[in-house]
Amino acid sequence: MSDTPAASVMDAIVSLCKRRGFIYPASEIYGGIRGFWDYGPLGVLLKNNIRDDWWRNMVECPPIGPDGQPVEIVGLDSAIIQHPKVWHASGHVDSFNDPMVDDRETKGRYRADHVKVLVPRDGQGNSFAFVEDREAAEKKIKRDARRNPTDYDEVILTTLPPEAYARVVGPDTRTPGTLTEPRAFSLMLDTYPGPIRDEDNKTYLRPETAQGIFLQFKNVVDTTRVKVPFGIAQVGKSFRNEVTPRNFIFRSREFEQMELEFFCPPDDALMWYEFWRAQRMAWWQSLGIDPSHLCYRDHDADELAFYSKATVDIEYKYPFTAPGFGELEGIAHRGDYDLSQHAKHSGQKLDYFDQDLQLRLKEQGTSAEEIKTRSRYVPNVIEPSSGLTRGVLVLLCEAYRRDESRPSGEYLAFKPSLAPVKVGIFPLVNKEGMPEIASKLYMDLRQKYTCEFDAKQSIGKRYARMDEIGTPYCVTIDGDTLKDQTVTVRDRDSATQQRINIDQVGSYLNERLSG
RNA sequence: GCGGGAGUAGCUCAAUGGUAGAGCUCUAGCCUUCCAAGCUAGAUGUUGCGGGUUCGAGUCCCGUCUCCCGCUCCA
Numbered sequence: 366m367s368d369t370p371a372a373s374v375m376d377a378i379v380s381l382c383k384r385r386g387f388i389y390p391a392s393e394i395y396g397g398i399r400g401f402w403d404y405g406p407l408g409v410l411l412k413n414n415i416r417d418d419w420w421r422n423m424v425e426c427p428p429i430g431p432d433g434q435p436v437e438i439v440g441l442d443s444a445i446i447q448h449p450k451v452w453h454a455s456g457h458v459d460s461f462n463d464p465m466v467d468d469r470e471t472k473g474r475y476r477a478d479h480v481k482v483l484v485p486r487d488g489q490g491n492s493f494a495f496v497e498d499r500e501a502a503e504k505k506i507k508r509d510a511r512r513n514p515t516d517y518d519e520v521i522l523t524t525l526p527p528e529a530y531a532r533v534v535g536p537d538t539r540t541p542g543t544l545t546e547p548r549a550f551s552l553m554l555d556t557y558p559g560p561i562r563d564e565d566n567k568t569y570l571r572p573e574t575a576q577g578i579f580l581q582f583k584n585v586v587d588t589t590r591v592k593v594p595f596g597i598a599q600v601g602k603s604f605r606n607e608v609t610p611r612n613f614i615f616r617s618r619e620f621e622q623m624e625l626e627f628f629c630p631p632d633d634a635l636m637w638y639e640f641w642r643a644q645r646m647a648w649w650q651s652l653g654i655d656p657s658h659l660c661y662r663d664h665d666a667d668e669l670a671f672y673s674k675a676t677v678d679i680e681y682k683y684p685f686t687a688p689g690f691g692e693l694e695g696i697a698h699r700g701d702y703d704l705s706q707h708a709k710h711s712g713q714k715l716d717y718f719d720q721d722l723q724l725r726l727k728e729q730g731t732s733a734e735e736i737k738t739r740s741r742y743v744p745n746v747i748e749p750s751s752g753l754t755r756g757v758l759v760l761l762c763e764a765y766r767r768d769e770s771r772p773s774g775e776y777l778a779f780k781p782s783l784a785p786v787k788v789g790i791f792p793l794v795n796k797e798g799m800p801e802i803a804s805k806l807y808m809d810l811r812q813k814y815t816c817e818f819d820a821k822q823s824i825g826k827r828y829a830r831m832d833e834i835g836t837p838y839c840v841t842i843d844g845d846t847l848k849d850q851t852v853t854v855r856d857r858d859s860a861t862q863q864r865i866n867i868d869q870v871g872s873y874l875n876e877r878l879s880g
Numbered sequence: 881g882c883g884g885g886a887g888u889a890g891c892u893c894a895a896u897g898g899u900a901g902a903g904c905u906c907u908a909g910c911c912u913u914c915c916a917a918g919c920u921a922g923a924u925g926u927u928g929c930g931g932g933u934u935c936g937a938g939u940c941c942c943g944u945c946u947c948c949c950g951c952u953c954c955a
Contacts, residue, residue, distance in 0.1 A: 376948085384891050384905080390946080396928055397946045456955070465953080467881065475952090545881095552954085572955095608881075608953040616954075670955055692954090772916040793913055821907090825915035832915090844913055853914075860915070 374684040378765050379613055381775065385834050387411065387761070387785075388614060400610030400618030407834055408757065410785035410815060412621070415756045416600050418652065418783065419623045423598045428644050430594075431636060438596040438625065439589060443577025445602060446558060449568040454710035455576050455703065457553060457569070466522065467545045468535040475536065482525060482533060483517035485510075491541045492533045494522060502536075509539060554604045554618070570604040575748060578626045579703045583715055593717050593744050594629035594637065600753060612685045614758050621753040626746050630719060631701065634674070634745035638698045642677055645696055645749045649679060652756075653780030654763050658682045660690050672702035679751075681759045693759060694751035701743040708743070716743045764835055771860065772825050777835030778858055781878050787814040788874060789831040793843040795820040803842040806852075806867065810840075814874060832857060838877070840870055 382388040387408040391401035404412055422428070423438050430436040452458045466477045475496055483502050484492045490510050495502040503514040522544075525533070531542040553569040571577065578597045585597055600623045607616050614620075629637045642661070650656055664676040676697040680690035708715040723740040731739075764777040781787065790807045792799035800820050807818040817836070819827050824841065831839050839855040846852050846867065853862040854873060865873055 379947095380891060393946095395945090399946070459955090465881080467952090605954085609951095611948090673955095774916090791914095795912090797913090799913095823912070823915080823917060825917070827916090828914080829916045841914065855914080862914075 374762075374765065375613065377767075377775065378684070378761055381765070381777075381833065382408070382761065388757075400607060400616075402614050402617055402754075404757075407785040411760065411779075411783065412753060412757050414783045414785070415652070415760065416621075416623065416753055419648070419751075419753070420598070420600065422648060422651075423596070423623075423625055427596075431640055436594070436596065436627075437591055438598050438627075439585060439591060441578055441581060441585070441597050441599045442601065443574070443581060443599065445571050445604075446556060446568055447571065447577060447580065450710055451576055451580065451707075452553065452569050452572075454706045455579075456706070457572055457576075468538060468543050477523045478521060480522035480536065482520050482522050483514065484520055484525075484529075485512070485517055487516070490532070492525075492529070493517075494533050494544065495536050498536070505534060505539060509534075552606045552608075554606055572605045573603050573750070574599045574601045574622050574624045575626055575703070575750065578624070579707055579746075582626075582628065582704060583713065586717065592721065593719060594627065594633065596625050596627040598623075598625045600624075612683070614754050615683065615685070615691065617754065620755075622750060623753045623756075624748065624750045626703075626748055628717075628744035628746055630722060631742055631745045634698060634700070634747065637747045638675055638696070641747050641749045642696050645694055645751070646679055649693070649759075652760065652783060654681070654759065658763065659693075662690070662692075670697075670699075672700050674698045674700055681755075681762075683758070684762055692752075693755050694749060696747070696749045699746040699748050701745050703746055704743050716741055771829070771832060773829035773832045776832035776857065779835040779837070781837035782880060784835045784837050785815065786817050786831070786834055786836045787838065787878055788816045789827065789836050789839040790816055790818050791824060791827050791839060791841045792820050793824055793841050797844070798847055799842045799844075802846055802867075803840075806840065806842070806870065810870070810874070813871075814878065828855060828860075838874065842867075 379388075383390075385407060386405035389403045389405055390397040391403045392398045420440070424440045427436045427438045466475050466480060468475075479496055480494050481496070481499070482492045482494045483499075483506065490512070493502040493505050493510075499519075506512055506514050506517060522533075530544055530546060533544055534541045535544050553572050555567055556570055557563065557566045558568060559566045578599055582597070585591060601621065602619060603622050604619050607618055610617050625641075627637060627641065646659065646661070649659055658681055660680050660682075662678045662680050664673075664678070669676055676695060678692050679694040679696070681693045682688070683691045685691075704715045707713070719740045719742065723736055726736045726739060760779060760783065761777070764779045765775065766778050767775050777784075779785075788810055790803050790810065792803040803820070804818065807816055810816045817831070819830070821827070828839060835857070837857045839857075841853045841855065841862075843853065845864075850867045851864050852867050852870065853864050854870070855862045
């Protein structure tokens with residue numbers, strides 16, 4: 366990428382995406398709607414190409430496991446809307462509803478349940494709030510209230526009645542009464558299935574596809590021949606009320622995820638976590654992303670969800686985070702949290718009887734009692750969860766090139782197999798039999814590849830157009846084709862040409878576009 | 881949600897309170913034997929939206945929406 370400032374690189378990418386039909390603002394003719402984007406003719410091709418590659422490498426041709434055998438993964442497409450109890454069981458209703466308070470004076474914002482308050486025991490005078498720095502609050506007590514901190518009790522802000530807020534001094538100010546009352550931030554989008562809008566009907570648009578997988582774990586085990594360890598993969602839309610949708614499609618309120626829930630025996634969970642951690646990085650690199658633009662970020666212990674034993678993010682160096690990185694995929698060791706939660710809330714048994722393990726333990730001479738307890742368990746889950754729409758953004762950022770020496774000035778260097786359009790087919794001149802030959806070649810190639818036939822304007826303009834949308838190859842029929850059946854194939858990245866026989870075009874493309 | 885900046889053709893941008901423009905793109909035709917060539921013609925605007933001030937508003941004022949930057953948030 367050039368040394369242009371990050372903002373201008375992003376602006377150029379956003380502009381190119383609209384100009385050439387990759388991504389448009391949603392509802393644009395009505396002024397747009399915050400956090401939503403539409404994928405245009407080329408955008409949907411690019412997105413589908415990433416999705417199909419993921420599906421192929423997960424479900425149809427999964428990687429080879431640690432034991433040398435291909436891992437077993439099946440697909441699923443669950444509903445976006447599920448029973449409301451699902452989201453209580455999963456923890457989303459509680460954890461996605463953090464009450465927040467704002468400080469009108471300092472413009473700070475705090476999670477209300479993280480704010481603690483020192484309240485005078487005799488009820489006289491102001492109270493002093495703090496988040497972590499209790500000493501600062503005590504200092505204010507001594508200096509501003511001229512009292513002893515031991516005269517105060519520590520309470521959580523949310524336990525105070527609303528009328529008490531007027532006498533609370535915010536964490537980063539010395540004036541009382543600047544804090545707003547806690548406001549709930551619901552990070553899930555509500556919906557009311559059924560013709561009558563009734564609070565009893567209230568449920569949510571899923572904030573992740575994963576829960577649908579857990580809900581069908583039992584059905585998949587009972588109705589297909591899978592055996593633990595195995596995975597269930599799903600691609601689909603998810604919805605979150607992000608406080609601040611920002612950075613093009615990076616953080617939007619409707620987005621698309623590619624998630625795998627991999628179920629394994631508790632004893633092997635750490636091994637599978639390491640396995641997927643490596644596999645997922647390898648997959649992103651296989652899409653043509655420069656390894657130096659990707660990194661792992663292990664979550665610190667205090668950052669982990671309470672049920673997670675380990676979580677790592679795969680991050681990408683986006684133009685708007687550079688030189689830092691931003692999240693692309695998370696791989697979480699979720700323990701047995703999800704299945705246990707749903708077992709508890711639904712009253713259904715979601716454990717698994719492991720016959721293979723039973724047999725192995727028997728061979729090892731384990732006691733009958735131990736075999737019994739160890740071969741029935743709630744599987745642990747390793748969850749590689751990636752953003753498909755973030756993947757689109759990453760490939761656009763990664764492919765974007767500036768080259769002033771080119772007619773187009775900029776082009777997209779997608780890995781050929783992922784490019785929205787694979788081949789441009791042009792008659793050099795729109796006469797003398799060339800259009801007919803080009804048209805015939807187009808009709809032939811379109812059976813296998815996304816192709817564009819273009820006979821308009823100068824050849825340079827046509828090449829430039831193809832550069833801008835990232836088409837890796839252009840086949841041109843010229844005067845020589847009429848004499849010796851040869852055509853030129855132009856390579857996008859080098860802008861050089863090669864002359865081959867028209868009959869070899871299919872195999873030429875085959876070699877370069879498969880994988 | 882807060883603060884700052886911005887919004888004019890598909891894109892990039894002009895226009896002292898006085899007739900809304902340019903370049904590129906795009907379309908049609910001519911021309912053209914390899915990199916946005918040339919010629920001709922054409923299309924695209926309720927100046928984000930809604931009010932107000934004014935004889936007259938793209939321009940000034942108010943509201944609102946969207947985008948960008950910084951906070952905040954992102955189990």
